[in-house]
Amino acid sequence: MAELAEEPATEAVARHTGRRAARTRRLSSLCQLVEPVEGAPLVVKESLGPDEHAAAAAALRWLSGSDFPPVPMVHGVDETWLVIDYVPPGAPSVAAAEEFGRSLSALHASGAPGFGAPPPGGPADAWIGRTRMRNETRADWPEFYASLRIEPYVRVAVDQGVLDDARARVFEQVCARLDTLAGPAEPPARLHGDLWNGNVHWAADGRAWLIDPAAHGGHRETDLAMLALFGCPQLERVLGAYQESAPLAAGWRQRVALHQLFPLLVHTVLFGGGYTQQAVSAAHTALRAG
Missing domain, CATH: 3.30.200.20 (Phosphorylase Kinase; domain 1)
Known part of the structure; x- marks a missing residue:
């Protein structure tokens, strides 16, 4: 601190x-x-x-x-x-959730210069929660996700001793197969980047606000997978409205574990404990889904 x-x-x-x-x-x-x-x-x-x-x-x-x-x-x-x-706090509602899903799809569709691109004027070395995060444009999403969102955090976790070499190999397997695991190619989306439930602020004005972003250009399924990771009120309403506005590619539910690897690895680096096994389990799930 x-x-x-x-x-x-x-x-x-x-x-x-x-x-x-x-x-x-x-x-x-x-x-x-x-x-x-x-x-x-x-x-x-x-x-x-x-x-x-x-x-x-x-x-x-x-x-x-x-x-x-x-x-x-x-x-x-x-x-x-x-x-x-x-922003004064309020309570989740069906109307707020559905509006959030529609507006989140519009945010994603507004795009980014590339996968891994930082916000305009923002530094390449940013933060997610209480750890560092590198934003640097890569040629495609698999290369970006492997080189900047999986491999660096696996290395840190191994160096910290919270992840051993044997269990780290499953992340190598995921990175090697990302071209096929990633699903249909999509253009880079404008992501919040740390969209867990705590960063969706249900406000007194009846809307869902976004706070504490770790924004970058990425895959829109990453934001949605992070919403599901720790539970989000009215999540199915959010997803339903999102789908009506901007349908997701076939098989997106099977790719949720793949997109949850990054936040789980961040939590592994920060907290260790059960997050380590949860990250390893998600990697195995991602491989089976592919």
Whole structure:
């Protein structure tokens, strides 16, 4: 974790927005809610490390669009602080889920310059959760997924001792067969990139907002597979509306485990434990499905 910032969050808000804080409340170890004397509340996030906020700000701007799921506006960014809108929480609903599915399909369809491409103006070395992530364009999705989303995290997991060489071989087999496991070729999609349930913010305005992106150009099935990984309220409603707007290629349900390998390997590197076996099991499932 980054060292505590020397500048208070209230001073960062004043510097970036010109607003004087009336009160603050801590939301997490790295986030504070700042209520200005005038204007709407803001969330102020402290950085984990180099380029985190530059990547997050570029991602939020790239994911912003009238037909896309809403995202918080960026009010200020520097190496230490990211200042964004506070979005009051609400509850999931059928209507919000269906609108989310439609707008997510529009986001994906808006495309990206290539597989692995970072958001415009964003750094190549970004973050997913509390670990680093490299965004660098590759020729096609299998090459990108193998070289930047599977192999680096397998190497780290082996070096950490949470994954042994014998169990690591299944990931080599997946990478060797990605051309056939990946299904029909698709153009690069504009991804949120870390779309687990915790980053779908069901808001008081009746919509599902996207927060904490790890955006890049990738395969749209990756976002959908991550939604399913830890459970998402109204998931079948989300998927149904998505399918009506932009039908997925045949066999997409059989490829869910393949697209879950990346977040499972990230969790393996960060937490070890049961995530290691879950990642290995998903790799075997992906091979059987292919």
